[in-house]
Amino acid sequence: MSRYFKAEITENKKLNNDCNLLTFVPFRKPAEPKPGQFFMIGMEGDYDPLLKRPFSLFRRTQRGFQILYRIRGRGTSLMRNLGRGSVIHVLGPLGNSYPMPPEDHAPVIVAGGIGIASVFSLAERLAAARNKAHIYYGARGASDLLMVGALKKAAKRLSLTTDDGSCGERGCITDMLSVFSWGASSERNTVIYACGPRKMLETVAGIAAGRGIEAYVSMEENMACGIGACLGCVVKTVSGHKRVCKEGPVFNAKEIVW
Ligand SMILES: Cc1cc2nc3c(=O)[nH]c(=O)nc-3n(C[C@H](O)[C@H](O)[C@H](O)COP(=O)(O)OP(=O)(O)OC[C@H]3O[C@@H](n4cnc5c(N)ncnc54)[C@H](O)[C@@H]3O)c2cc1C
Ligand code: FES
Incomplete structure (x- = not known):
């Protein structure tokens, strides 16, 4: 199963001066992400920056996912301007995950x-x-x-x-x-x-x-x-x-x- 999907942004909420909470809904259901996994996220029709950027799964919502991001450079500054209805390109979920602790731990x-x-x-x-x-x-x-x-x-x-x-x-x-x-x-x-x-x-x-x-x-x-x-x-x-x-x-x- 391809790990590439497109998604629509439903909210890009400012939490403080340099951090936002981005909520997006995939156009098709991807594999279920586990805590610790991440997504590579790129912007529709924008080839600067060319590369997708990695962001951890923050939370599963009813219809999609959230990432919590800090504005650091070019990519995240562009991301800050994405509004409701914008489309992003996503690869994921990627990487391994946190192993759950034994029951008595x-x-x-x-x-x-x-x-x-x-x-x-x-x-x-x-x-x-x-x-x-x-x-x-x-x-x-x-x-x-x-x-x-x-x-x-x-x-x-x-x-x-x-x-x-x-x-x-x-x-x-x-x-x-x-x-x-x-x-x-x-x-x-x-x-x-x-x-x-x-x-x-x-x-x-x-x-x-x-x-x-x-x-x-x-x-x-x-x-x-x-x-x-x-x-x-x-x-x-x-x-x-x-x-x-x-x-x-x-x-x-x-x-x-x-
Ligand atoms: C597996 C993984 C999960 C991540 N999850 C999150 C997340 O949930 N939320 C979040 O805000 N950030 C996360 N990051 C970091 C995030 O990917 C970078 O902040 C982002 O790529 C910066 O992109 P930019 O284009 O804005 O910055 P650029 O213009 O590419 O770089 C700006 C500055 O940030 C530095 N930078 C770029 N990437 C990183 C990095 N990975 N670590 C430290 N410094 C970096 C650069 O060296 C440069 O100094 C994660 C990184 C990895 C590898
Ligand atoms: S980012 Fe290319 S091998 Fe890890």
């Missing part, structure tokens, strides 16, 4: 900045499976903490940090994670899922390794094809170079050579 989610886009659907999936996660979410300031109301509903507990202290604790989310005690026995039954800046993921990997906890990280690299053909997205792992778009984006944190 407590999930912990760690998100930094726009990394929340990748783990949000996992939080909702876990809540639906009656195994809500403790969510750690950090951002620059209060206005950069997105979808907090929905996260509160999906989380067993929500811990927030901001760089400037304008909401939650002041500091990095990994500072909070590193001092948190799950208790020696429950640590073995914890699984961490993380998405955010590479430095944050490396710190999470270190905390998990130190405590003997399994951790899965979603890696981000610039992508050209998204389907494993160009080798533009490789990361170094303990078993050689791997493609983020094909073998990832989700990796066991122990696999990555930081």
Whole structure:
């Protein structure tokens, strides 16, 4: 089955100065995406930029999908201007997904900045499976903490940090994670899922390794094809170079050579 489809935008909602929530409805039903997977998205009739851009599945809606995106460069600036009824070209769902935790394991989610886009659907999936996660979410300031109301509903507990202290604790989310005690026995039954800046993921990997906890990280690299053909997205792992778009984006944190 082809993973290419066209879709119509039904909403492109501004959440703050540089982040939008885009809702689109496919013209034909694609494969069902899983938390952690992503779509390559391009614009109708616009060949600048030529390449599609990768965006994580944020949430499934009744008729379509949502992505949460930060305006960074040329592609996302054009995307910001897309209105209701605009058509986009989509490839996906692509990549692997977050493995669900064993039933007796407590999930912990760690998100930094726009990394929340990748783990949000996992939080909702876990809540639906009656195994809500403790969510750690950090951002620059209060206005950069997105979808907090929905996260509160999906989380067993929500811990927030901001760089400037304008909401939650002041500091990095990994500072909070590193001092948190799950208790020696429950640590073995914890699984961490993380998405955010590479430095944050490396710190999470270190905390998990130190405590003997399994951790899965979603890696981000610039992508050209998204389907494993160009080798533009490789990361170094303990078993050689791997493609983020094909073998990832989700990796066991122990696999990555930081
Ligand atoms: C698997 C995957 C899932 C992603 N999911 C999301 C998501 O859900 N929401 C979201 O906002 N973003 C996500 N990204 C990042 C997003 O793809 C980039 O922000 C986007 O491609 C930038 O396109 P642009 O044309 O606006 O920027 P460009 O003009 O191409 O680049 C502008 C600047 O952004 C940098 N940049 C481009 N791509 C990335 C990247 N992948 N990581 C870090 N810096 C980058 C460039 O180096 C450059 O400095 C994801 C990336 C990957 C690989
Ligand atoms: S983006 Fe081309 S191989 Fe991953």
